[in-house]
Amino acid sequence: MEELNLIKEKAKRELKERIFDNKEKILSLKEDLRRKAVKEISDNILRKIVNKSKLVLSEQELDNFSLEIVSEVIGYGGLEDLMKDPLITDILVNSPFQVFIEKGGELKRVELNFKSAEEIKTIIERMLTGSSRRIDQFSPFVDFRLDDGSRVTAVIPPVSISPSICIRKFTAEAFQPQDLINLGTLTPEVLDFLELSVKSRLNILITGSTGAGKTTLLNTLLRFVPNNERMIIIEDTEELSLSEDFHFLKLLTRSPNIEGKGEITLYDLVRLSLHLRPDRIIIGEVRGEEVFYFLQAINTGHEGSMCTLHANDTFDALIRLETLGLMAKPNIQAEVIKRFLSRGVDLVIHLKRTLQGRRVISQISEVVYEQGDYKVKDIFSLKTEFKEDKETLKGEFTGYIPSFRNKIKVRTGKDFFG
Structure with a gap:
């Protein structure tokens, strides 16, 4: 387990370096294409590191491991699974330790914690990637759309106590x-x-x-x-x-x-x-x-x-x-x-x-x-x-x-x- 964590951290560092070296090209891509490009880079990095180690991972394990690394480097962290759930319509992040969702018309708290307020702010900045909007101390709140059409409102201190996110998900499959x-x-x-x-x-x-x-x-x-x-x-x-x-x-x-x-x-x-x-x-x-x-x-x-x-x-x-x-x-x-x-x-x-x-x-x-x-x-x-x-x-x-x-x-x- 310890060796797996070391491989993960090394892969994340190398992936960040590669993204930085190709920053303009990667940021110009739409979100789905950006993820695909970064995933390919992550796959190559991970294979080289694992081949040099004593670990033996199946193709499926490598793929899952790579997806996890991509999610942590350019994705939305713990919010990704919530974003993929078609039954969830709203995601509300109030603080690192308080996340709510609306599912089936019912508002409920989920067992999801972030490491820190800074992690939430990092996710907000990733969501803003490729848009013309920004969030900082001079503009502490922002409304914008994700590439999938979901509507996001984000607020950071001093307007809010903690960085917070409100996501109204876009549903391609409309109600009949x-x-x-x-x-x-x-x-x-x-x-x-x-x-x-x-x-x-x-x-x-x-x-x-x-x-x-x-x-x-x-x-x-x-x-x-x-x-x-x-x-x-x-x-x-x-x-x-x-x-x-x-x-x-x-x-x-x-x-x-x-x-x-x-x-x-x-x-x-x-x-x-x-x-x-x-x-x-x-x-x-x-x-x-x-x-x-x-x-x-x-x-x-x-x-x-x-x-x-x-x-x-x-x-x-x-x-x-x-x-x-x-x-x-x-x-x-x-x-x-x-x-x-x-x-x-x-x-x-x-x-x-x-x-x-x-x-x-x-x-x-x-x-x-x-x-x-x-x-x-x-x-x-x-x-x-x-x-x-x-x-x-x-x-x-x-x-x-x-x-x-x-x-x-x-x-x-x-x-x-x-």
């Missing part, structure tokens, strides 16, 4: 509609209604808190868009995934470089999208001045557009949209924004997380304009009941018939409320 039924997010009846709403080209706003499942639901609803309709999909981080069967163009924002130049914002991309012949405009999340142009778009013929927004409920979502719209265009009267909202947004869907961690649709509302202001009328509502020392959730359609009932009937041939 039936998956949301199996998870209890919605019922088959709610799914039928939402499918008809998308096919009828209603403008839909999806709201909820962080981690409530807004992007997951949006991704699922996009599967109901007919493939002859052109979607312009705008995101900060690539999270929405569709097959090539659909007609779509993706636009991604870009952070400024170290000199503070080259930034491309959601605002820029929403304005650009209007020149790209969209049938529908899809925004991963609205939160700034891009709101005004999105409201303009859905009021000028781009039916069936969708976006997500952080909010507490369906009515609060409209207040947030109004506020963001006024902040973007302070010279426009509030009455104009209110009309944009009530005439542009047809449906607001709100999600929340239960105490058990399950993501559920808790409210579906129509937006109406009455007496000079917008209001919401609940079509579906989730109620909490307390019976026999148990808390249960019961969702049901309220009986309210929305004004777009005939639009759904004419465009889909189905009368959901009939």
Whole structure:
């Protein structure tokens, strides 16, 4: 065992030297190609060292040993196995001795410790390799994407007590509609209604808190868009995934470089999208001045557009949209924004997380304009009941018939409320 550790440390030193000698070439590669190149170097180094020693290792043992060395030299250490687990959606590193994951909708602590705070900082710096971002005492926090699309937020002292990492993993395999039924997010009846709403080209706003499942639901609803309709999909981080069967163009924002130049914002991309012949405009999340142009778009013929927004409920979502719209265009009267909202947004869907961690649709509302202001009328509502020392959730359609009932009937041939 001692000899194996000595071989490992020697191989790591030689590997670091070889990487340093070829630094520019290796760093210019994408992460998967970079790992492959470093793995080949590690294999050669390890074989030479083992051949000179008295150890006998099988090909499989050599390969595993080499992968372990590569992980420690350029990889993410103990986080690598968590990153590979397809069931894990979030990884939260609070300190060297406190790591949490979200798996199956449940937040749980894992038995993973780092040697020191410096090891976490080293992992953050490795994650930043190849990006234009940096983290140091002058810029102690950073948001960026990994090559696989996962979203990372890292913070170091003095902003945090210890270097910390928050990873929202990118899932290439998107949820199918039936998956949301199996998870209890919605019922088959709610799914039928939402499918008809998308096919009828209603403008839909999806709201909820962080981690409530807004992007997951949006991704699922996009599967109901007919493939002859052109979607312009705008995101900060690539999270929405569709097959090539659909007609779509993706636009991604870009952070400024170290000199503070080259930034491309959601605002820029929403304005650009209007020149790209969209049938529908899809925004991963609205939160700034891009709101005004999105409201303009859905009021000028781009039916069936969708976006997500952080909010507490369906009515609060409209207040947030109004506020963001006024902040973007302070010279426009509030009455104009209110009309944009009530005439542009047809449906607001709100999600929340239960105490058990399950993501559920808790409210579906129509937006109406009455007496000079917008209001919401609940079509579906989730109620909490307390019976026999148990808390249960019961969702049901309220009986309210929305004004777009005939639009759904004419465009889909189905009368959901009939």
